[in-house]
Amino acid sequence: MSIHGAIITGIGIMFLFLGNLGILRLPDVYNRVQAGTKCTTLGAFLTIIGVGIMQPGWFWKTLIIAVFILVTNPISSHAIARASLKAKVSLCDRSVVDKTEEFERYREKV
Amino acid sequence: MSEITGKENHKVRNFLYLFIFLIIIWLALTSSIQWQELTAGIVISLFLSFILSKYYLKLGFPPLSIKRIVFFFIYIGVLFKEILSANIDVAYRIIHPKMPIKPGIVVIKTVLKQDIAKMILANSITLTPGTFTLDIIDDILLIHWINVKTKDVDEATRMIGERFERYLKIIFA
Incomplete structure (x- = not known):
């Protein structure tokens, strides 16, 4: 059981690493938000669930945290x-498209 | 008269939702079904849901039914599948030496009516890597997309929103 937990935690850590790499490599703040918060979703989720599988007594608590x-x-x-x-x-x-102005026109209409 | 009973129904519904939610959290945190712990949990959950249920009146939860619960679990499965595949896609874009990204801000439309349904849709779009919600007015969502495949509103709605809307429409019908 602890092997499975360790593998899942390892995959989670890999995704956390990729998220950090993305923050360094991507060009502007919006893309960095993409990398910084999205890869960590799966990263943190798998890391915590992996700990729960390693220690079966904690499983439901780790699920709540996740x-x-x-x-x-x-x-x-x-x-x-x-x-x-x-x-x-x-x-x-x-960037290929920016529809912010179009969206602001909707706001004025409402 | 019917309006009053409708409001009463809402109150009971919110009370039940909150009670079930709190009991599930209590069971997960204590991880035991001894009767002392269960009694304490039920008493505390009843007390809290009695006080707090009126704050959830405006959100507009739908009534509970078997069909909704089944589709809710299907929805969670679909959401996880999307998170996993999109995560791998974004990870590939990050580690590729040339970084094949085409970022942009697009607009999509939703057919959902209730605030709570729109909130769940916007949060699902944000949870799925590659897209996130920047702003929302009525039924129009402003979305940042890391790999823009189309600039057309309807086409983008089909590609980003529809995979979640299909199930949310049934849950919040």
Whole structure:
């Protein structure tokens, strides 16, 4: 059982590493939010579940922690990205489309 | 008259949802079914859900039914499948030497009506790597996409929103 837990934790750590690599490599703040919060979703989830499988007595508690991470993670990444949008942080040169102005017109209509 | 009974139904429903939710958390945290622990959990959950249920009135939860519960579990399965496949996709884009990304901000439309359904849709889109929700007005969502495949609104709605909307439509019908 502890082997399975160790393998799952290892996969989780790999995803955490890739998330950090993404923060270093990607060009602008929005893409970094993508890497920084998304790879860590699966990373943190698998790491914690892996610990729960290694110690079967903790399994349900680790599951609760994992569910709370899944529920709260989108809120933090959304808050960072929306704050950057409000502060008018520009997109990188490689961006292909930006429909923010179109969206602002909808806001004025409402 | 019917309005009043409708409100009463909402209250009972919110109370039940909160009670079941708190009991599940209690069972997971204590990990035991001895009667002392269970009694303490039930008393505390009843007390808390009695006080707090009125704060959840505005969210508009639908009534509980077997079909909704089944589709909710199907929805969780679909969400996990999407998270896994999209995570591998984003990881591939990060470790590829040339970084094949095409970032952009697109607009999609949703057919969902209730606030709680829109919230679940927006959070699911944010949880799926490669896309996240920036803002929302009525039925229009502003979405950042790391690999833009189309600029058209309807096409983007089909590619980003529909895989979750299909199930949420049934759950919140």
